[in-house]
Amino acid sequence: MGRVLVPPRFLASAMEASSSFVACDDDVILASSMKTGTTWLKALIPCIMNPNSGGECSDDDDDPLTESHPNMLMPSVEIQIYGENSTCSVSDMPSPRLFRTHLPYPTLPETIKTSTCKVVYITRNPKDAFVSLWHFLNTFKTAEEGPAPIDEPFELFSNGVHPFGPFHDHVLGYWKESLKRPEKILFLKYEEMKTDPRGEVKKLASYLGRPFDKEEEVDEVLWRCSLERLKNLEVNRKGFDPWVGAPKSSYFRLGVVGDWKNSLSEDKKDRLDEITSMKLEGSGLEL
Ligand code: PAP
Secondary structure, eight states: OTTOOOOHHHHHHHHHHHHHOOOOTTOEEEEEOTTSSHHHHHHHHHHHHOTTTTSTTOOGGGOHHHHSOHHHHSOBIIIIITSTTOOOOGGGSOSSOEEEEOOOGGGSOHHHHHSSOEEEEEEOOHHHHHHHHHHHHHTTSOTTTOOOOSHHHHHHHHTTOOTTSOHHHHHHHHHHHHHHOTTTEEEEEHHHHHHOHHHHHHHHHHHTTOOOSSHHHHHHHHHHTOHHHHHHSHHHHSSBOTTTOOBGGGGOSOOOTTGGGGTOOHHHHHHHHHHHHHHHTTTTOOO
16 A cells, blocks of 8 residues: 555555445445535534435434444445444445545545546544544543543654554645546535535535435535534534444534634644645645
């Protein structure tokens, strides 16, 4: 897998997924680098694709989000499907199947690229993605240990040592492909979703071939998938993700654009901004 860094315990399953997963034409694949707002999409996409179960105007009883953490609704190809404790069988999944992946574009299973399945990519300002990751990693620390100092993870992130490959390379891989094949990859930014959630969710639904008929449906889906609602659902408040071992609640934190300001020094901000402008130069992408 080239120089892509995969957490050691997921290396075998990531390689297996990369070489063995066979996509169907009507699959939807959600791709992202870590901590870019994927969980919002893990809720939105199932809601849009299955409007009769928790989508438009149905009550909480029919809403899969009240029963399952969003990680369950869009299982990860490299961790949940091919991982050691896999409980998901791809062949039993009803169509259209919904998956997510953190694999970088070059290592995506070939049939994801060659079939007509749709890929939704979400990204975010690297400073916010890094700070979100740091908070997430701290949820593995005990109260006695306290949060890890930010310097070391910052050095690693800045040097491209990041789960599933350097952040900027990950984004650029999908960005370049989305320019070549906009019908294949919908490229979304977390900041734009926060600024114009209605517009972005309508764009997402149209791309998925499930445009909304009524404005009320958009409101309903946005409410069902809102951070405030998901954070407070019983199913997301207690227990641990069985694959990664993280508290289920750790996928829902602040959701604020620019939260990096509360954790990064001016020096760190300048360093990451410099790396970002150097990496993205000439790509037409701004983060
Ligand atoms: P993952 O890579 O482990 O799947 P991911 O969901 O991409 O994580 O990132 C988590 C971020 O999305 C958190 O951001 P924060 O740390 O800056 O707060 C989390 O709060 C945010 N998030 C999760 N669910 C939602 C949602 N429904 N709406 C908006 N933001 C959300």
